[in-house]
Amino acid sequence: MSVYGLGIVWANGHQWKELNKLILQSQQTATFQQNMQQELTQEVNELCKCFSPDNATDPLDCFYDSTLNVVSIMVNEVVGEIDKLHGFMKQKLENHAMENNKKLPHDLLAAYLNLSESERKDSALSEANVFQAIVDMYIAAYDTYTATTIMIVFYLLKYPDVQRKCREEIHKVCKGKTPVTIDDKDKLCYVESTIKEVLRIAKPVVLAIYRAIERSITVEGYNIPAKSIILFDLNDPQIDPTLWDNPDVFDPDRWTNPHKNGYIPFGLGPRRCVGTPTIDLSLFLMIINILQKFELVPEDEKNLPMEKEWSGIALFPKPFKMFMKPVDY
Ligand code: HEM
Numbered sequence: 001m002s003v004y005g006l007g008i009v010w011a012n013g014h015q016w017k018e019l020n021k022l023i024l025q026s027q028q029t030a031t032f033q034q035n036m037q038q039e040l041t042q043e044v045n046e047l048c049k050c051f052s053p054d055n056a057t058d059p060l061d062c063f064y065d066s067t068l069n070v071v072s073i074m075v076n077e078v079v080g081e082i083d084k085l086h087g088f089m090k091q092k093l094e095n096h097a098m099e100n101n102k103k104l105p106h107d108l109l110a111a112y113l114n115l116s117e118s119e120r121k122d123s124a125l126s127e128a129n130v131f132q133a134i135v136d137m138y139i140a141a142y143d144t145y146t147a148t149t150i151m152i153v154f155y156l157l158k159y160p161d162v163q164r165k166c167r168e169e170i171h172k173v174c175k176g177k178t179p180v181t182i183d184d185k186d187k188l189c190y191v192e193s194t195i196k197e198v199l200r201i202a203k204p205v206v207l208a209i210y211r212a213i214e215r216s217i218t219v220e221g222y223n224i225p226a227k228s229i230i231l232f233d234l235n236d237p238q239i240d241p242t243l244w245d246n247p248d249v250f251d252p253d254r255w256t257n258p259h260k261n262g263y264i265p266f267g268l269g270p271r272r273c274v275g276t277p278t279i280d281l282s283l284f285l286m287i288i289n290i291l292q293k294f295e296l297v298p299e300d301e302k303n304l305p306m307e308k309e310w311s312g313i314a315l316f317p318k319p320f321k322m323f324m325k326p327v328d329y
Pocket of ligand 1: 008009010020071074136137138140141144145146148204205207208209210234265266267268269270271272273274275276279
């Protein structure tokens with residue numbers, strides 16, 4: 001438990017509901033999405049500067065830095081150490097209070113300030129709790145988001161035909177437009193299918209968060225008593241042969257038929273990942289804006305093993321190096 005506040009991950013009941021509502025609502029305004037799009041495009045430009053067409057680079061550190069910046073866009077810019085972090089967030093909140101446009105919240109702190117006085121008096125939404133929820137978001141996102149972006153890059157290197165088809169679709173739909181925006185999402189079906197297929201088969205996050213069940217339940221003949229702590233395996237349904245044809249085959253085309261069951265990379269139920277609306281937007285913008293301008297080439301195509309490494313929260317590909325070669329668009 002935090003000395004400052006309970007935050008969201010360890011909260012239950014009323015406090016969890018209020019924080020979950022605030023975080024989800026803050027991601028759903030048009031201003032948030034415009035701000036996210038604009039800043040993320042700049043972030044992708046910076047990320048691409050880490051790579052070269054001639055010198056192979058290990059992408060891991062670059063993608064970790066990028067993840068911190070993406071989460072910062074979501075919640076507001078913050079720094080690393082916990083004490084400084086709380087002081088810094090308080091300062092940010094005060095600055096926000098002065099400059100905040102009440103109607104158009106563009107990040108989580110702005111959405112927080114938009115709450116009425118009485119809403120903010122609710123202890124669930126005390127400054128300490130909201131700040132701790134922000135810390136939770138950094139922790140929840142750091143490995144998971146980095147693992148996901150790096151896993152997508154890994155599959156694009158491993159399957160150059162898929163990478164080529166994604167780029168052809170981007171060039172056909174966007175015809176040299178920069179930056180490519182979220183408005184083009186509905187037309188970039190193959191890119192979207194590729195991202196989904198990586199999340200399905202590579203399962204960067206395998207386990208959900210621990211839960212305690214309120215009532216006793218029976219699952220396949222086993223009785224699980226009330227108050228038991230349970231942990232879902234998110235991987236199993238994603239490769240269940242009763243739900244998917246050839247589940248072990250990486251095949252973005254399978255997504256031409258929408259799937260209803262078994263796709264749960266962000267967990268399930270009310271405690272599903274609270275970053276989901278932003279993740280969808282940011283993964284998509286990141287990948288299309290990279291692929292439009294660059295071909296991703298492995299340093300050694302024979303050295304891209306499928307075995308994964310476990311960071312404690314997420315699965316990463318084994319270290320590899322890559323080039324980014326500019327393409328005409
Ligand atoms: C692509 C990257 C990500 C993946 C695959 C992912 C996946 C997950 C999963 C599987 C859970 C557990 C859900 C459950 O128990 O059913 C979770 C929870 C959570 N995620 Fe994510 N996540 C990602 C990125 C993020 C980001 C970017 C943020 C926020 C900035 C975030 C914030 C959270 C929080 C706060 C929780 C706990 C929610 C709660 O306790 O109610 N995640 N995530």
